[in-house]
Amino acid sequence: MSTPSATLSQTGHTGAPTVRELTLAQAIREALAEELRRDPTVYIMGEDVAEAGTPFKVLSGLVEEFGPQRIIDSPISEAGITGLGVGAAMTGMRPVVDIMFGDFLGLIMDQLANQAAKVHYMSGGKLKVPLVVRTTLGATRRSAAQHSQSLHAWVSHIPGLKVALPSTPYDAKGLLKTAIRDDNPVVFFEDKMMYQLKGPVPEEEYTIPLGVADVKRAGTDITIVATSSMVQVALVAADNLERLGISAEVVDPRTMFPLDKETLIASAQKTSRAIVVDEGYERYGVTAELAAVIAEGAFYSLDAPVKRMGAMDVPVPFSPVLEDQTVPTPATVTELAKTLCGRA
Amino acid sequence: MTQVQASRPTRKSHSAPAEERERFLSMYRQMVRIRLFEEQVNDLYKTARMPGLAHLYSGEEAVAVGVCATLRRDDYITSTHRGHGHCLAKGASIDRMFAELLGKAPGYCRGKGGSMHIADQDTGNLGANAIVGGSAGIATGAAFASKMRGQDRVAVCFFGDGALGQGLLYEVMNMASLWKLPVIYVCENNLYNEYTHYTETTAGALTERAKAFGIHTDAVDGQDVRAVYAAARQLVDRARGGDGPAFLLCDTYRFYGHHVGDIQRTYYRSKEEEEHWKTQRDPLILLGQWLSAEGIAGESDLEHLRDEARAEVEAGVRFALDAPFPELSEVDQHVYA
Ligand SMILES: Cc1ncc(C[n+]2csc(CCOP(=O)(O)OP(=O)(O)O)c2C)c(N)n1
Ligand SMILES: [Mg+2]
Numbered sequence A: 001m002s003t004p005s006a007t008l009s010q011t012g013h014t015g016a017p018t019v020r021e022l023t024l025a026q027a028i029r030e031a032l033a034e035e036l037r038r039d040p041t042v043y044i045m046g047e048d049v050a051e052a053g054t055p056f057k058v059l060s061g062l063v064e065e066f067g068p069q070r071i072i073d074s075p076i077s078e079a080g081i082t083g084l085g086v087g088a089a090m091t092g093m094r095p096v097v098d099i100m101f102g103d104f105l106g107l108i109m110d111q112l113a114n115q116a117a118k119v120h121y122m123s124g125g126k127l128k129v130p131l132v133v134r135t136t137l138g139a140t141r142r143s144a145a146q147h148s149q150s151l152h153a154w155v156s157h158i159p160g161l162k163v164a165l166p167s168t169p170y171d172a173k174g175l176l177k178t179a180i181r182d183d184n185p186v187v188f189f190e191d192k193m194m195y196q197l198k199g200p201v202p203e204e205e206y207t208i209p210l211g212v213a214d215v216k217r218a219g220t221d222i223t224i225v226a227t228s229s230m231v232q233v234a235l236v237a238a239d240n241l242e243r244l245g246i247s248a249e250v251v252d253p254r255t256m257f258p259l260d261k262e263t264l265i266a267s268a269q270k271t272s273r274a275i276v277v278d279e280g281y282e283r284y285g286v287t288a289e290l291a292a293v294i295a296e297g298a299f300y301s302l303d304a305p306v307k308r309m310g311a312m313d314v315p316v317p318f319s320p321v322l323e324d325q326t327v328p329t330p331a332t333v334t335e336l337a338k339t340l341c342g343r344a
Numbered sequence B: 001m002t003q004v005q006a007s008r009p010t011r012k013s014h015s016a017p018a019e020e021r022e023r024f025l026s027m028y029r030q031m032v033r034i035r036l037f038e039e040q041v042n043d044l045y046k047t048a049r050m051p052g053l054a055h056l057y058s059g060e061e062a063v064a065v066g067v068c069a070t071l072r073r074d075d076y077i078t079s080t081h082r083g084h085g086h087c088l089a090k091g092a093s094i095d096r097m098f099a100e101l102l103g104k105a106p107g108y109c110r111g112k113g114g115s116m117h118i119a120d121q122d123t124g125n126l127g128a129n130a131i132v133g134g135s136a137g138i139a140t141g142a143a144f145a146s147k148m149r150g151q152d153r154v155a156v157c158f159f160g161d162g163a164l165g166q167g168l169l170y171e172v173m174n175m176a177s178l179w180k181l182p183v184i185y186v187c188e189n190n191l192y193n194e195y196t197h198y199t200e201t202t203a204g205a206l207t208e209r210a211k212a213f214g215i216h217t218d219a220v221d222g223q224d225v226r227a228v229y230a231a232a233r234q235l236v237d238r239a240r241g242g243d244g245p246a247f248l249l250c251d252t253y254r255f256y257g258h259h260v261g262d263i264q265r266t267y268y269r270s271k272e273e274e275e276h277w278k279t280q281r282d283p284l285i286l287l288g289q290w291l292s293a294e295g296i297a298g299e300s301d302l303e304h305l306r307d308e309a310r311a312e313v314e315a316g317v318r319f320a321l322d323a324p325f326p327e328l329s330e331v332d333q334h335v336y337a
Helices: A024-038 A062-066 A078-090 A102-122 A152-156 A169-181 A229-243 A261-271 A286-297 A330-340 B018-046 B061-068 B084-089 B094-101 B136-148 B161-165 B167-178 B206-211 B225-240 B271-280 B283-293 B299-322 B328-332
Strands: A019-023 A042-046 A071-073 A094-099 A132-137 A162-164 A186-191 A198-202 A214-217 A222-226 A248-252 A255-257 A274-281 A307-311 B076-078 B155-160 B183-189 B216-221 B246-251
Touching: A019 A024, A019 A169, A024 A042, A024 A062, A024 A169, A024 A186, A024 A198, A042 A078, A062 A071, A078 A094, A078 A102, A094 A102, A094 A169, A102 A132, A102 A152, A132 A169, A152 A162, A152 A186, A152 A255, A152 A274, A152 A286, A162 A169, A169 A186, A169 A198, A214 A229, A222 A229, A222 A261, A222 A286, A222 A330, A229 A248, A229 A274, A229 A330, A248 A261, A261 A274, A261 A286, A274 A286, A274 A330, A286 A307, A307 A330, B018 B061, B018 B084, B018 B094, B018 B225, B018 B283, B018 B299, B061 B084, B061 B155, B061 B183, B061 B225, B061 B246, B061 B283, B076 B136, B084 B094, B094 B299, B136 B155, B136 B167, B136 B183, B155 B161, B161 B183, B161 B206, B167 B183, B167 B206, B183 B206, B183 B225, B206 B216, B206 B246, B216 B225, B225 B246, B225 B283, B283 B299
Parallel strands: A042 A071, A042 A094, A094 A132, A132 A186, A162 A186, A222 A248, A222 A274, A274 A307, B076 B155, B155 B183, B183 B246, B216 B246
Antiparallel strands: A019 A198, A162 A255, A214 A248
16 A cells, blocks of 8 residues: 555646546545645644554554644544634634544534534624534444444534535545635545545546535436445445346435535436435435435426435444344345336 | 462461452452453454454453442443443453353343443443443433432442543533532543553643542552552442542553554554563452462462353353344334333
8 A cells, every 4th residue: 555645746747647546545645645735724633643543544644744743643532622623723724623433423513513613604704614524424343333323414404514425535535625625614424434445536636526416327217316335335236226127327415515406306307216325314314305305306307206215213233133234235225226116 | 361470379377357368369350250251352353253343451450350349239330442341340241241242132232232332230330331431421420310319329430541531521520529429430541542642642640630629539550459449449438428529540551452453553552561561560460479478379279260260251252152143123122212
């Protein structure tokens, strides 16, 4: 595995872009390294982010290049480092706060929802909070109920916050660079089970705007809207469906807010059927919002009710036999799609 | 496991009264059970027979055992991600512990909790907790309820040095002191918050934090089970007697990695440091030496205790490996009471 500094070169002059295969972790590290190099106001703070490079090793190598003044090991004080990030962001820095597990959002929620999200509005547009909180989601790691949740719905609910859910190394890098440059607080969710997933990433500088969905696979019979960890699941389901003669289109919104409603609606209008798949709890989850957007926007084109699939509405159990039932799988997505297409 | 060095009882002084001798022999037994349990857990991980990870308590046994030896069965404890030792010391059985770690139906939580969430109401264990510092409120609340209901149960909150970073701890310590709650905060300072030395994350003197709230504070060598016991005895008795909360700082060390997968450790702690603690500061060796010097037990007696524990661990893991998984239908049971 190459270090970020070794794989990053300032090419960008001639010809076709150079594309490498990077893991999701490498792509994220590269985005951070590039932004740290570009902008001296960017810093990273979190637990075991420096020498340890986080328990997931996503940040390995950064402290060697940028030093402990900018890659800062913190106490186990999630509320504190987020609050400090809000204040530093209001006064000229661009903090990237590392919250190891998305479950710890519970600890930082006031700083996010009542402080970061409110400051710009409450100050009549005078103050800004260019803060990024990176955290994780995703179950099936056998980590039980306090280390497995996908809680992006919590922050998607709050006006003033932006929420990114990358599903590929390419998207992760481009979205993270944009998030860091954004003048608003952005919560950036990474699927902890996908850190070793590989995908093409160009060497050349690029960014991806927040609020632009991506069609991961084109199709004509049914739309599967999938987020983060569920994009790969949806793509496998689409392969299954193709063998059954059903052409599925897989659409990844990439950000929950801003939300690219047009792309979701247009896809459902084209295919006339839609399923929304997400790893958050199904109840009151982001699937409800996405399904409502499609139901309203594509109503006259739909041949079936919009269906949603989220994680089972239970705390994530430890036992593998129980945990595996709680998340959508290619098999369950395939089944639902078949039913919706009248092929069950 | 490490052998105690003393070979024969050297001094048949009988200086320790019978009750005390039995107490420390039983603490040795309990510490050995925990040590061998954890070694088996490590083996289950290395042979890919255990789902997920586990945080081993090896090296820190004297804290859980010394403190829990002062507690009644109906007293409460709350535990941490590194919780196997607390659970066993409070009376959990080895077989059901293993079953929980393997996600099996006879486990303490029917496989729903796993290594980091073992709870056992029958022994007053309100649960291990995977949120660092997350049980400070629970332990303080249990103490509050005990007082409010006119009971004399105390609550012990075990947590690591890392939990000193969590604000919740200070909110509840303040209330515990204000309202004289029977809670003992036991800080296991094993020098590291995961992969970072506590001095890089913790300002000031650790015990001053509790003292600032007017909480009675003590600090002991957490490798010396007799010292832990003596200190905890006093703190528990005063809490039970209505004199309010206490804070006990125990200096200790984990012999293995932060979790079973943490093999490469030299970037955050030296091999020499590990060796020092393992050879000079092993709570089992230290107690074994004392038992021997006091003429309470010789090497063959201790070997006998180890054999018994080994047999119990072997039977326990076999029980767990053979046990069934929970029924699939259990997945949505117990979401609500
Ligand atoms: C609130 C919270 N933050 C971070 C973590 C991740 N984490 C698990 S254990 C740990 C270190 C805990 O250190 P300490 O409290 O000293 O306990 P030790 O592991 O040394 O026993 C961290 C940071 C967590 N579980 N909960
Ligand atoms: Mg520690």
